[in-house]
Amino acid sequence: MLAAGFTGPIFCSEASAHLLPLVLEDALKVGVTRDEQLINGFLRTIARQIVPCKFNAWVEFPAFNGIKAHFRLKKAGHILGSAYVEIKHWVAGKPFLTVFSGDLGAPYSPLLPAPKPPYAADIVVIESTYGDKLHDNxxxxxxxxxxxxxxxxxxxxxxxxxxxxxxxxxxxxxxxxxxxxxxxxxxxxxxxxxxxxxxxxxxxxxxxxxxxxxxxxxxxxxxxxxxxxxxxxxxxxxxxxxxxxxxxxxxxxxxxxxxxxxxxxxxxxxxxxxxxxxxxxxxxxxxxxxxxxxxxxxxxxxxxxxxxxxxxxxxxxxxxxxxxxxxxxxxxLSGYSAHADQQGLTRFIKGMRKRPKQVRIVHGDVDAKKALQTALAAYADKVVIAE
The missing domain is CATH 3.40.50.10890 (Rossmann fold)
Incomplete structure (x- = not known):
């Protein structure tokens, strides 16, 4: 995106802001170039565009076509700094909430707290990597x-x-x-x-x-x-x-x-x-x-x-x-996935205080998506598989 000319803010959690340059520097060295001058220039650019955000704090998006929207990051428990995203905008004067799960972490993983479900959402877009499996404890x-x-x-x-x-x-x-x-x-x-x-x-x-x-x-x-x-x-x-x-x-x-x-x-x-x-x-x-x-x-x-x-x-x-x-x-040795299994994904939706109007299932094999769709049917008004 930067090579294509993107110059806007890169919002991420504070921990991700710390780790991201390390990941990108390694990726560049392994897959792109060993030229230290190019790499350092890229990292300086990244540093100028990164906007570290605290968890649970609402942040206003840059205005776009007169539309106002806010987002906040909440701990996803997948790797250090990972977050799921709540986005709030207004429709006919009423707030409309969309949640993007990203990769959700497995409960009881070492080091990281398990993700807590959002209070409410109109639409939840949820991953399904292990939507048809249960991990060992x-x-x-x-x-x-x-x-x-x-x-x-x-x-x-x-x-x-x-x-x-x-x-x-x-x-x-x-x-x-x-x-x-x-x-x-x-x-x-x-x-x-x-x-x-x-x-x-x-x-x-x-x-x-x-x-x-x-x-x-x-x-x-x-x-x-x-x-x-x-x-x-x-x-x-x-x-x-x-x-x-x-x-x-x-x-x-x-x-x-x-x-x-x-x-x-x-x-x-x-x-x-x-x-x-x-x-x-x-x-x-x-x-x-x-x-x-x-x-x-x-x-x-x-x-x-x-x-x-x-x-x-x-x-x-x-x-x-x-x-x-x-x-x-x-x-x-099985059971070392950092992804939530079907039980963890279901808990994320089931634990919401208000039922979501729609859950859209993404990021998984067909069988995993279908199994998760069945598991979530009782906890949302509508559960669909996104193509």
Whole structure:
């Protein structure tokens, strides 16, 4: 939009205003240019146009054709800073409210408060990513993570988590700190205690987001804030090591693959389509002592999906033109989506004090949209699927 000449304000939450330049800088470096002058010029432009907005405060839109309208942002709980939007304009002298859900967060996710439904709306436009599914609860998810680590670390070796730098990495760290704190003093096996387990984040962008998340701790939920008050640091605990430079990254890959030192590594990208995780996969997929644990959706056609499909059956993948037989164990842990499931989406509509006149379902597969339409029928005057 900026390249097309857009010079207007970019409204976002205060946390998003903090994180957005980090995301865009990385996107430019990965997909557009390495020219620092161009990147810095772009970021200066963004900084001039961003308008940080407080949650729950009405903001007036710039006037357009004499029409006045206001909006306010409310916490969506998807990633730090994410918001759903209420827009108010006037029709025949009466206020008309439209709510755009954006991506709604799953309840009880680490770090972030669950989204609270709006009081009322004439129209709600709602996502349906998981409109036909129910997620596992948080307690079961952490238990499965513990069991997966106990199983995976029996042979020492590296447990590799491909994960996106924002959101998923911080959730994993939060839950790993939960396990290590609860199980401190206990053994994973005879020669390895939970206190001795090394956790590595190998992603410069994830490291930047970890710092940003800590700087924005005021946005965390009550549980996470209580941990801070107790002197715990869910994103910066003593066993956590962050790798920054490319040289350090290559050294870590070589050390872990050659020595089989027990460790947990979280590396980008989440679907293994580039990023530092690829070097770990090239070095470790052929060794049965290591494990690859997927905690996020693997889109069809990605390297992650191929490993997920062919790994359990002893198949192979091609990485950078090289055939690699998959001897490492491949595991998938469900329940780590940051999106609300059908129950969460339904709660968003059901929890409104006044029934919406219309709900429009967007952003989901056909089956998910239809299932959510059925689930919401009792809570709105009209529920339609938007094409």
């Amino acid at each position: 948080r307690r079961d998810r952490i238990k499965r993570l513990e069991q997966a680590l106990l199983h995976s670390l029996q042979d020492n070796g590296t447990v590799l988590f491909p994960a996106f730098s924002i959101g998923r990495t911080q959730e994993l760290l939060y839950e790993l700190e939960t396990l290590i704190h609860r199980l401190r003093g206990k053994k994973i096996h005879q020669h390895l205690g939970w206190d001795e387990l090394t956790v590595i984040v190998d992603s410069p962008l994830a490291a930047k987001f970890n710092v940003a998340y800590q700087q924005l701790a005021a946005c965390w939920d009550d549980e996470a804030l209580k941990r801070l008050q107790e002197g715990r640091h869910p994103l910066n605990f003593s066993q956590l090591y962050t790798i920054d430079s490319h040289a350090e990254h290559l050294a870590a890959v070589n050390l872990l693959s050659s020595t089989r030192k027990p460790a947990i590594v979280i590396a980008a990208s989440g679907m293994c389509e580039g990023g530092r995780v690829v070097n770990y996969l090239k070095a470790m997929l052929g060794d049965p002592v290591h494990q690859v644990v997927f905690v996020g959706y693997q889109a069809r056609g990605t390297l992650g999906a191929a490993i997920q499909q062919y790994g359990p059956r002893g198949g192979y993948v091609n990485i950078d033109g090289q055939r690699i037989d998959i001897k490492a164990e491949v595991l998938t």
